[in-house]
Amino acid sequence: MKNNNVLVLGAGGIGGYFGGRLAEAGQAVTFLVRESRQKKLQQNGLTLKSQFGDAHISVKATTASQLNAQYDFIILACKAYDLAAAIESIAPAVGDSTAIIPLLNGVAHIAQLNSRFGAEKVLGGSAKIQVTMSEQGDIVHLNDWCELTFGEQSSEMSPRVQRFQQLFEHAKGVKINAVNDIMQQMWQKLVHLSTAAAMTCMMRASVGEIVRTPAGKTQFLALLDNNAQVASYHGYPPSQAFMTLYQRIFSDPQSTYTTSMLRDIEHHNRIEADHIIGFMLDKSISANMDCLTLQLAYTHVKAYEQRRLCAQD
Incomplete structure (x- = not known):
């Protein structure tokens, strides 16, 4: 070689x-x-x-x-x-x-x-x-x-x-x-990450900490399902194996899993708000799927960006 x-x-x-x-x-x-x-x-x-x-x-x-x-x-x-x-x-x-x-x-x-x-x-x-x-x-x-x-x-x-x-x-x-299916796999990862980032950033908590709240697991799984439907609408339906895996991950009350976006927020760094949560929200809207959780999460991270900019002035 x-x-x-x-x-x-x-x-x-x-x-x-x-x-x-x-x-x-x-x-x-x-x-x-x-x-x-x-x-x-x-x-x-x-x-x-x-x-x-x-x-x-x-x-x-x-x-x-x-x-x-x-x-x-x-x-x-x-x-x-x-x-x-x-x-x-x-x-x-x-x-x-x-x-x-x-x-x-x-x-x-x-x-x-x-x-x-x-x-x-x-x-x-x-x-x-x-x-x-x-x-x-x-x-x-x-x-x-x-x-x-x-x-x-x-x-x-x-x-x-x-x-x-x-x-x-x-x-x-x-x-x-x-x-030989990298675009499918990238969309699946986007479903995973947009769900995890939206929830962990909005709640400022790990998966387990969110799941241990009264409605945390329900909210997590509902957002995962929404984002999977959005991906399906755009031609990349997540596999059943993927859905089973992340339904389990997002239901684990002992999970310490957080996202890099949350860690960036905690360190007052720049974040990929538009590329991940904003992109999925745009795709949700184009699929005529009105997702309030995504709207709230996107508003939350964009408000963080505004506060961070003001702190730098």
Whole structure:
């Protein structure tokens, strides 16, 4: 197998974890980061803390102004609100044979990437992982989820999909899924995440804390059902296995599961309100499904954004 050069935009939670595991396995990985992060990575390396094994790795890092090569694969691991800037940052690295694997939440970004680079260069991708970056810059894996799922938008099992899968052959702490239904899987994840983010952010609580309230379980499962119906209307009905799994997850009174959006709110950070909850609300409206819970959740997170902006003035 020919050597494949991999560019990872972002060395935060998701990019740092999956890119770090690739680098740990000996693959040619370069992180595209801001100058401040580059300096820290050059000085201290990248530290992963995980139940699947801690690692301290010397990594290669570059900035957008220094980018002067094209890459076989580009893993796009940024927040949705940084997508426009990310697209311009990676543009010089996109060649004739480059494949872009976006690991953003939701599905709205696919249309933007297709418009800029052409659908033939864009794979679908999804990461199922709870991970964060500590104040020291360490990548901290929070549970046993470590799945990376990807595939062609066309549903073809192409040679480049197989090649990307092979890159992770010796990477530990990563479960790789090369699939021929990635758009279906991305929509299913959107159903999961829009439900979990709406409820945990609006209630400022974990799944278990919400379920232990008098009507929490009922509200959770009703929103899950609504979002599944929205996905079905738009051509991506969730599987029965998916629904059974998340009905169980959203009914567990002992669950400590929270979403990254809630953690961002708790740390007074920017959030992906429009890309996740707002997108699902728009799709709900276009399906003529009036969902009050989604409206309230979206109002809640947008009000948070307003308060955060006022605090910065």
